[in-house]
Each structure stands twice: as structure tokens, then as C-alpha cells.
Amino acid sequence: MTDIIIIGGGASGLTAAISAKETEPDAEVVIAERLSRVGKKILATGNGRCNLGNRDISPEHYHGSVDVMPVMSAVPDAERFFRDIGVLTWTDEQGRIYPYSNSAATVLNALRLRCEQTGVKEICDFKAVDIIPENGRWCVAAEDGRELSCRRLIIASGGLADPGSGTDGSVLKLLRDMGYRASKYCPAVAPLKTEAALLKGLRGIRAKCRVQAFSGNELLRTEYGEIQFTETMLSGICVFNMAYLWRKYGMGLRLSVDLAPDISDLDLCTYLINVQKQRPLLPLSELLTGMFRKELAQYIIKSALKRFEPDQTGALTERDIMRVVKRIKGLEFPVTDCAPWKNAQSTCGGISAECITIGLQSRLHSGLWFCGETVDTVGDCGGFNLQWAWASGILAGRNAALSLKGGK
Numbered sequence: 001m002t003d004i005i006i007i008g009g010g011a012s013g014l015t016a017a018i019s020a021k022e023t024e025p026d027a028e029v030v031i032a033e034r035l036s037r038v039g040k041k042i043l044a045t046g047n048g049r050c051n052l053g054n055r056d057i058s059p060e061h062y063h064g065s066v067d068v069m070p071v072m073s074a075v076p077d078a079e080r081f082f083r084d085i086g087v088l089t090w091t092d093e094q095g096r097i098y099p100y101s102n103s104a105a106t107v108l109n110a111l112r113l114r115c116e117q118t119g120v121k122e123i124c125d126f127k128a129v130d131i132i133p134e135n136g137r138w139c140v141a142a143e144d145g146r147e148l149s150c151r152r153l154i155i156a157s158g159g160l161a162d163p164g165s166g167t168d169g170s171v172l173k174l175l176r177d178m179g180y181r182a183s184k185y186c187p188a189v190a191p192l193k194t195e196a197a198l199l200k201g202l203r204g205i206r207a208k209c210r211v212q213a214f215s216g217n218e219l220l221r222t223e224y225g226e227i228q229f230t231e232t233m234l235s236g237i238c239v240f241n242m243a244y245l246w247r248k249y250g251m252g253l254r255l256s257v258d259l260a261p262d263i264s265d266l267d268l269c270t271y272l273i274n275v276q277k278q279r280p281l282l283p284l285s286e287l288l289t290g291m292f293r294k295e296l297a298q299y300i301i302k303s304a305l306k307r308f309e310p311d312q313t314g315a316l317t318e319r320d321i322m323r324v325v326k327r328i329k330g331l332e333f334p335v336t337d338c339a340p341w342k343n344a345q346s347t348c349g350g351i352s353a354e355c356i357t358i359g360l361q362s363r364l365h366s367g368l369w370f371c372g373e374t375v376d377t378v379g380d381c382g383g384f385n386l387q388w389a390w391a392s393g394i395l396a397g398r399n400a401a402l403s404l405k406g407g408k
Helices: 011-023 040-048 069-074 078-084 104-118 170-177 243-252 265-278 294-305 318-329 384-405
Strands: 002-007 029-032 089-091 096-099 121-123 128-134 137-142 147-155 186-188 192-194 206-215 218-229 233-235 253-258 331-338 346-348 368-370
Touching: 002 011, 002 137, 002 384, 011 029, 011 104, 011 147, 011 384, 029 147, 040 104, 069 384, 078 089, 078 096, 078 384, 096 104, 128 170, 147 384, 186 243, 192 253, 206 243, 218 243, 243 253, 243 331, 243 346, 265 318, 294 318, 368 384
Parallel strands: 002 029, 002 147, 029 121, 147 368
Antiparallel strands: 089 096, 128 137, 137 147, 186 346, 192 233, 192 331, 206 218, 206 253, 218 233, 253 331
16 A cells, blocks of 8 residues: 555656655655656756746736645745755746756756655556545556555646647546536647638748737737747737636637837827838838838738738828728737647646645545646746646645645
């Protein structure tokens, strides 16, 4: 009979194991991982650099029914935790924390080494297909027929994002079958789809902008950054941070893109009138090439005027110029879907707060804890999701180990 089993060897699972062993060194702690090795998803975070946290930890960066702040305040911050396991970090001007090596492998190696030093055991290629409570104990059955028994169980199996890293949501389905309420799942920190016709001529273009999300006339969120246009989707961090809204608003969600957020409508109109006066014979297709790359400039003019006629800027009317200004200040894109799971960095949705205590313990079963993407919270892009993974893993592991001391 194992003391503590952790289902999932990702970011939250590894920290839960370390925390449990450091809290109760004599406890037997086992990580049961679906893949052939732990931590695969960690290697892909931050484009391989591992944006492991952020100094601006505040509620507005998290979305879901679970309040993350009591958890964050109960454990060491990411910098301290990683310093304690030997990882030197640095912080950029936006508060994003990275390993000094700028390599996710450094983070994973440090976590695995600490697990090895403390005596955490790993069982890989273990796909959990059943979780059975048995008189205060737990039995976890694998697809290949193996079974593990334990006194305490921690679910750190992740959500549905990036299924290639081993997170397919199958454990979440098991939890639902056990009576746990889970909010609707949808991809988060992901691109958003729109009507393909609206993106014709924009593929491959990147632009600095302000993006605002609306439902009807209600402004839901504003983000600044670089937007990327693909054949069917809007991408970039400023869009990623809107993706969680799809779960609630669906087809009612609309994005408005301001391509000149630092220039007022009046100043922009004055600029274009001056261009018109100074170069009246300039081809209309060149009107905006002093502001934007040619492809984007031509897209704006075509969408505003539906033509390249008249073919010279001098023939533009004041109304024509105002139409161009309106397009620059507000390209409209109705959201038709979220990107598929393979393109998502995180999961929106999970086990609802009503099923979990402030210490991440189950309210429905004794001896069961949750951490990471398993629970209903998702963070913005910028290290917030990994910060939650480490923090929730540390707290779940600590509390599971402390409960052993009480003999419960």
C-alpha cells in the first residue's frame, strides 16, 4: 500500500510529489504518468524557454470558479521554489520569470533531480482508466491491467490542451462519473477562428494593435500587443488572452482590432488629409504605406472602400477618408470558434470550486486532492498557468502528506 499516489507527472504533479516528500520524508510517494517519461509538456512551455511564473500575481489574471489567491499566498513564490531546487531565474520587463538558462530542460531536470533526491518513485506508461475509493483508501487501475493502491490520492492529470503531451482529459471524465461537477471545457490561451473571407489578404501579417472583445455592445476585455493573422484564425498573445471568453459567449463573441491605438481618430484623419494634399497623384493603393506594410495597407483600403477607385488619393472625398480611418481604428472579426485542442496551451474549465476546499481537498471523498489544470481556473499568457501549477501542486502535496501524520 503506497502512501501517496499522484496521477500525472506534469508541472503540478512533479511539484506535488516534491512537496509531499519534503513534508513527510518517510512517506512513499509515487507518480503515475501516462507517457514514457514525466514532464513532456514542460519542455514546450514558453517556446522551449519555460516562462515559469510572473511577478504580477493578481486575481484579474485568472478565470474560473476556483479562487487562486488563497493557494498562491499559502506557498512560496515561483522564484523562491526554484531557487531552493537549484534553478537560477531572471525576470523581464513585463514581470515574466524564466530560468537563467532560457531552457525548459533546466527546469525539468531540476524537478526530476529533486524527485530522485527525495525518493519519489515514477511509474510511467500508466494510463489510468479507473479510480475506485475503497474504505478510505484508493485503487487506481491502468489500461494494461496494473493496479495501484494508496492511502492518499492527488489528481494532477491536466486538462485537454496539447493532447500530444499526454493530457487527453480521460481522468476528468472519470471524476465526472464519480459525481464531480465540472464546468464546460474549451481551449484556452489559444487562437480564435473567424470567417475566412475576412482574413483574405491578411495571411502571415503581424501588427501592433489594441484588441477589444465584445458581446453585443458590452466591452469584455482589452489587450495590447501583436496580432498575427493566419488563413482561418487570429493569433498572438493579445488574442490568446481572449480565448477563455469563448466558453461563455460562444458565437456572440466579437473582436475589434485597432491598428493605431496611440493615434486618435482626429489625428489620423488629419494625417491622411495631409497625405492627400501633398501627393494627390499618389495611387490609392499607396495611401497607407507610410503607416503599414503594403499588404495590410491595401487590405484596409479595400475593406473600407470596396475598391481601388478612384485610383488616385486626390479624388478621395472626406467621407472616403473617414471610412478608411474607421477601418484602421476598428477591424471587426466575429469569433466563429476556438482553435482545436492541439493549438491550445491550456484548458478552460475543470472541477468546480464547490467540489474542492480551500486546501484543494475533495469535498466529496476523503483522501483526495486536486491541482493544476484539473480544477476550474485558467490563467493568462505570461507564466500565470505554470505559476498556478507549481503553487497548487505544492499545496496539494503538502496537505496530503500532513493528513498522513494525522492518520486520517
